[in-house]
Amino acid sequence: MMNSRHAALEFIILCFNFFTMKNLLPFLLLALVFGGCQKDELPSAKYSFVKPAHFPEPVYPLDRNPVTKEGFELGKKIFGDPILSRDGSVACNNCHVKGVAFADPQHPFSIGVDEREGLRNAPGIANMAFMKEFMWDGGVHHLDFAPPNAIENPLEMDEKMTHVLWKMNQHGSYPALFRKAFPDMGDTITSPYLLFALSQYQNMLVSATSKYDHYKLGDANLTANELEGLALFEQKCAACHSGILFTNQEYRNNGLDSEFADLGRGKITESPDDMGCFKVPSLRNVELTKPYMHNARFKTLEEVLDHYASGVKPSATLADELQQNGTLGIPLTPTEKARIIDFLKTLTDHEFIQDTRF
Amino acid sequence: MKKFLFLTTLFFSIALLSACKKDEEKATFGTFYLQFDNIVGDQDLTIADAASSDFKYTNSLDQNFNVSLLGYYITNIKLEGPNGEVFVDPVTTGAAAADVKGIYQVLESSTTSQTIGLSNVPSGKYDKVTFTLGIPADIVQEGATGGVLDPAEGAWLWNWDAGYIGFAFEGRSPASPVAASQWNPENSVQIHIGGWKDITDNPMMVNNVKTFTLDFGTSVSVSDKLEPKAHIEMDLLEVIDGHHGSADFTSTNQVHTPAGGTEFAENLHSAFVVDHVHQ
Numbered sequence: 001m002m003n004s005r006h007a008a009l010e011f012i013i014l015c016f017n018f019f020t021m022k023n024l025l026p027f028l029l030l031a032l033v034f035g036g037c038q039k040d041e042l043p044s045a046k047y048s049f050v051k052p053a054h055f056p057e058p059v060y061p062l063d064r065n066p067v068t069k070e071g072f073e074l075g076k077k078i079f080g081d082p083i084l085s086r087d088g089s090v091a092c093n094n095c096h097v098k099g100v101a102f103a104d105p106q107h108p109f110s111i112g113v114d115e116r117e118g119l120r121n122a123p124g125i126a127n128m129a130f131m132k133e134f135m136w137d138g139g140v141h142h143l144d145f146a147p148p149n150a151i152e153n154p155l156e157m158d159e160k161m162t163h164v165l166w167k168m169n170q171h172g173s174y175p176a177l178f179r180k181a182f183p184d185m186g187d188t189i190t191s192p193y194l195l196f197a198l199s200q201y202q203n204m205l206v207s208a209t210s211k212y213d214h215y216k217l218g219d220a221n222l223t224a225n226e227l228e229g230l231a232l233f234e235q236k237c238a239a240c241h242s243g244i245l246f247t248n249q250e251y252r253n254n255g256l257d258s259e260f261a262d263l264g265r266g267k268i269t270e271s272p273d274d275m276g277c278f279k280v281p282s283l284r285n286v287e288l289t290k291p292y293m294h295n296a297r298f299k300t301l302e303e304v305l306d307h308y309a310s311g312v313k314p315s316a317t318l319a320d321e322l323q324q325n326g327t328l329g330i331p332l333t334p335t336e337k338a339r340i341i342d343f344l345k346t347l348t349d350h351e352f353i354q355d356t357r358f
Numbered sequence: 359m360k361k362f363l364f365l366t367t368l369f370f371s372i373a374l375l376s377a378c379k380k381d382e383e384k385a386t387f388g389t390f391y392l393q394f395d396n397i398v399g400d401q402d403l404t405i406a407d408a409a410s411s412d413f414k415y416t417n418s419l420d421q422n423f424n425v426s427l428l429g430y431y432i433t434n435i436k437l438e439g440p441n442g443e444v445f446v447d448p449v450t451t452g453a454a455a456a457d458v459k460g461i462y463q464v465l466e467s468s469t470t471s472q473t474i475g476l477s478n479v480p481s482g483k484y485d486k487v488t489f490t491l492g493i494p495a496d497i498v499q500e501g502a503t504g505g506v507l508d509p510a511e512g513a514w515l516w517n518w519d520a521g522y523i524g525f526a527f528e529g530r531s532p533a534s535p536v537a538a539s540q541w542n543p544e545n546s547v548q549i550h551i552g553g554w555k556d557i558t559d560n561p562m563m564v565n566n567v568k569t570f571t572l573d574f575g576t577s578v579s580v581s582d583k584l585e586p587k588a589h590i591e592m593d594l595l596e597v598i599d600g601h602h603g604s605a606d607f608t609s610t611n612q613v614h615t616p617a618g619g620t621e622f623a624e625n626l627h628s629a630f631v632v633d634h635v636h637q
Contacts, residue, residue, distance in 0.1 A: 141520055145515070148515060185453075190453075190455065190504055192452075192453035192503055192504045196453055199501075269561075270615065308400055
């Protein structure tokens with residue numbers, strides 16, 4: 001809705017220009033002809049959600065909360081504002097840092113207010129619009145409901161939604177920014193609009209321009225080593241890290257432990273079959289999102305590959321793929337491990353982490 | 359030209375006016391009230407201070423307790439009558455509080471929340487009401503919602519297993535061994551019934567959202583002049599001490615998961631009874 005409204009507005013402005021600035025007409029015409037392919041540079045296109053051609057349809061209901069420039073910018077501001085935490089010390093981007101694809105570059109377990117240590121490693125926030133469920137255990141079924149988790153968790157921001165809204169309504173600039181982003185909102189900022197703004201920002205964080213994507217779209221080549229790694233990956237890893245998002249969005253136990261300090265999916269479903277299972281993470285930008293696994297067990301991709309090859313631990317819920325023919329793990333030679341890592345690095349999206357909009 | 363315009367306007371105005379008149383003759387509408395009254399066995403339920411040591415109520419295990427918070431969500435209300443009358447209270451959602459309709463949070467602490475006025479009910483006789491207790495999947499899956507579902511305005515949003523608590527009871531009982539903490543007062547009892555997810559092949563993934571029908575035992579008439587009211591009693595003892603399960607506060611005092619709340623959710627139907635209706 002909003003996007004078409006913006007487009008229409010631009011068209012009207014364009015027409016207006018045509019009729020008023022007659023002397024500029026030839027230039028304008030020229031600009032139109034040559035500038036045709038620069039449409040992307042128009043603000044409305046830059047700040048609307050665009051599904052990459054090789055991606056599935058988004059899961060997020062974008063018609064209910066369409067991305068607009070104002071909503072996106074507001075979401076970005078909030079994402080970086082420690083006003084969301086009890087003592088004004090922690091923002092979303094303390095734990096979700098742009099330079100590392102919105103993961104946590106420093107802390108195995110995330111650090112909240114009063115330096116309190118969390119229970120899990122912060123995952124990267126990319127391609128959220130395409131995810132069915134969120135968090136390592138999938139406890140959250142909608143992107144709108146991810147922020148209250150962080151805001152009200154005593155180990156993260158330890159604040160109350162009610163108080164956050166109170167602070168925002170007192171604030172010098174938020175009320176006006178919200179009214180601009182959400183003209184239907186009325187005078188008081190309420191939490192659905194706060195959550196909408198954060199979702200708009202996060203929905204825009206689409207990572208689809210890695211070397212691998214360019215290869216998929218036919219405008220880049222992978223090296224022989226990378227291609228070898230891709231073939232190995234498809235054979236040995238893609239049962240779980242499948243598709244263009246590199247996750248089947250299921251909950252599996254990949255053999256980190258025999259006994260589970262964290263029940264993972266089992267905490268949500270209370271099913272014995274799900275104890276110690278965690279969401280299969282996307283591997284996009286995985287080179288940047290260390291440490292790895294929900295409990296930050298591994299510091300490097302080499303350690304991860306060593307785990308799959310020779311570190312998998314047995315348990316009642318261990319994934320079948322990791323115990324084929326009575327042997328634990330995935331058989332991998334040192335060369336194969338190296339090739340898979342070569343391939344995983346093609347998933348690093350430099351354009352994404354350098355995107356000035358984010 | 360002007361004359362023509364005048365004539366057509368006149369024609370349409372008359373057509374419009376007569377259409378309205380016809381409609382009015384055909385159907386009239388009235389308001390139907392549902393009033394919720396919370397009780398504990400044969401006692402009226404009153405809210406105690408969270409730290410209060412005045413334990414007015416007793417369960418079947420002779421454990422005393424009090425109530426500091428009690429409430430529930432009601433939605434998808436439907437009235438039906440003996441002659442095929444049907445009224446469905448429309449449910450709408452959105453970010454703006456004004457867009458959220460047909461979803462009600464009944465709180466013991468708020469008298470106004472205990473009366474639900476259903477407007478635009480077609481004239482006719484009604485003898486039963488059906489409603490959903492808890493917030494069902496279609497609404498939870500919408501995402502951030504305003505009004506009674508706004509977590510900053512007192513909505514009971516479960517964060518870690520996102521969804522809404524459908525029925526909440528909190529209080530204290532000397533039988534509960536819970537020590538004071540940042541979450542709870544000493545001797546705390548908290549029973550939160552939530553869970554809306556149905557996952558195939560996973561019987562443990564509990565859906566505690568219940569829909570049930572209550573008979574009035576008689577029928578009452580709605581018209582533009584008649585505004586009947588149904589008094590519905592909710593007996594807390596039936597919920598926490600009912601047929602399908604009863605809470606021994608020495609061990610069952612903190613219920614905060616879908617599976618933990620199932621037996622109490624099963625009790626909900628029999629906890630709600632239409633005490634009487636008046637015309």
